[in-house]
Amino acid sequence: MKFKGVKIAAVIFATVFLLFFSNDFGLIDIEKTAIITAVAIDLEQDGEYKLTAQIAVPEATDTNTENLRAQISGKGATVGAAIKNIGDTSGWFPQLCFCNLIIVGNGFSDYNLIKILDYFSKTLRIQDSALIVMAETEGAELLKLSTPLDNISSFALQKILLKNAGLNRDVAVCDVKSFCTGYYSDAGSSYMPLIKVVSQKSENEKPSAESVGGENSGGENASVAGGGSGSSGSGGESGGAKGDAIFNADTTALFLKGKKVGELDADLTLAFTALTGDFSTSTFEVKNVDLGGEKLNYLLTVFSCKASRSLSVSENGITLKVSLDAYVKISDTNERFSDLEYLKNLPLPSYVKQRAESDFTERITDLIRTEIETGCDFLDIKKELYRKHYSYYSTYKNNFIENLNYSVSVNFTGQK
């Protein structure tokens, strides 16, 4: 009898414990919850922040998937206040735990971004593994855009930020944690992708972002938009409602002490990801290779890549040695009567190898020059100096860029 009582008590305890720690006592009405998938922050003229949240609204019907998309805006003197404003004016509790994307508007170009991004690193309401990007336009515009890639524009954007294996590693991805870690490091340097909107239609038939997004004003401080389908027609206009905009994230914005100080173009971003991330399966073009007076183009696929950076420090200065060794194959060429097939194990022609190596050496050299010009230590030279050459840290911590010498070595090998 006693044993039975213990068993019942154990079951009750386990149930209560599970409910307690899974927040089932704190559940809020799902119909009053806005599940936010992305937020965009813009700077208003009065210095306040406008935070636009893209929410997934659960619908009873799935006949019109565009209904899944809607935006709510809130305004406040701090990011936290703007989020609070969304809840206060809409009656929806802004649930941020599924928010994986934070878009910063172009109005923040001359602004210390940590003032807005710090909130996301401190709060437990949003995961600080959420991606951060800067928009070339207003941040909210990216959320309003209709794209053929996905019903929810932020999901489309995330597809190009976190690419699947087999696609080019041409985006310098950044999340809340890495931005803040960079900002609070001694170098105070960070970076994030700069998002450009590319229209696939010709200029004369290109719709404006506003007409695609369909924003409707709502209260003094808040506005609620009716989703992508709101103004651009109902399901009947399916083709037009989808829009034509796609995103480009292969440019990287550089930040020093939270302020934007420069950019890396697509070539330099690719070189940067080659040095810092997994470059395998990426492709790159080698253009205008002169072969007997004919200009030829090649597409090379990287099968394996080993990048290394070493820093040697002495009283005479700092020397950075960058080396990149990659095993590549020709995927395509416009050479006539070519025998260079992807599947054939043919050696890499010396003229392609030399041209590829010189191209990449130039890109990496430009990368280092950009670091020197902008002062943004995206190559982590100061971090390396602190961690591995601490005895020289006090000597060079304020002038490591002035004392930087560098050499670049790139070696591409093909089938041997």
Place this chain on the structure above:
Amino acid sequence: MIKQLKTRQICFFYIAILPVIKFFMMPSVISGISGEDIWISVLINCLLDFTAIFTVYICLKDQDGDFFTLTEKLFGKAFAKTVATIYIAFFLLKTVMPLNEIKDYVEMTLYITSPNIFTFMPVFALIIFVCVHRLRVIGRLADGVLIIALIGYAFMFALAIPNTDFEALLPVGAHGANNIIRGAYISQPWFNDCAYFLFFTGEYIKGKKDGLKIFASFTLSALTVIFFCILFYGTFTSIAFRQRFALTEISKYTTVINNTERFDYLPIFALLFTAVFSLALPFYFATDLIVRFFGVKRNLAAVIISLPPAILLLFFEEYFATIETFITQTASGFFLLFGTVFPTAAAIVMKIQLVKENKIEIQRG
């Protein structure tokens, strides 16, 4: 005299129950001072604890009865009562930080929409439930939560390791001896685990190589904490000092989590489950001392001990910043004194006294 514990249970106690309470706020508090030398500060505290446990074990291993029984036997009732009173205060102070950490954790991560102190109050029911039992309950808890804790550790570490920048711990010692020692000092409220061992010595069924097993399990427990702190600092580097709840933070950057959402909450729940029992320990031992030295019934003693922390949570929440500063700054010396120095010194004095008494008895024939 029936022994309440087995050596195995003491080992499981150190491996499973003790490390997890150090996974909440402690790493961020230390990293705010010691930076990348966080692991050295933790190592210092672990070595201090190890020395104290080692000394107490070596000096009192052949005795029947725990440290407090021996104190009464050798130094008299009044002295033992004074020591017991000090340790009741010690354990009550030791409840403050973990209690607030777990309460904040529950409120800020699980009940963010409706944080309410009463949501947390059921935890006291569990604490009182543990407190009303005899020492055997600690052994049974250790047996019970071992698997849960080990699964939690294994998952947590496996998820955190791929995103840890181990080079972030370089250069070693750059923050200077002063900061490293200060980091060790302010984290005293989370250490001084020898105080628990004072209740175990003489209270377990003796077997072969007990000492070796206990020291090995304590070492494993210490390594778990050091490794967790390394993973924590390697994950957050320059912003580690701002990550108040290390437990939920370190595992979420894995690619798997990005693609599948937060299934790491499963090991987190496992560790949270263990942490609640870890939280009950100081309550339990304070209750035990009240029962033994002040003749209060166990049920009543459990309620009496639970009241001050509950009142602190209910009515003095707005003073917690001051309380936290007091506990980590001023009270740290008290923790070090009675968690490490006093047990070590007292065990040596007891050993000398026992040897003397033994000689006198031999001389008397």
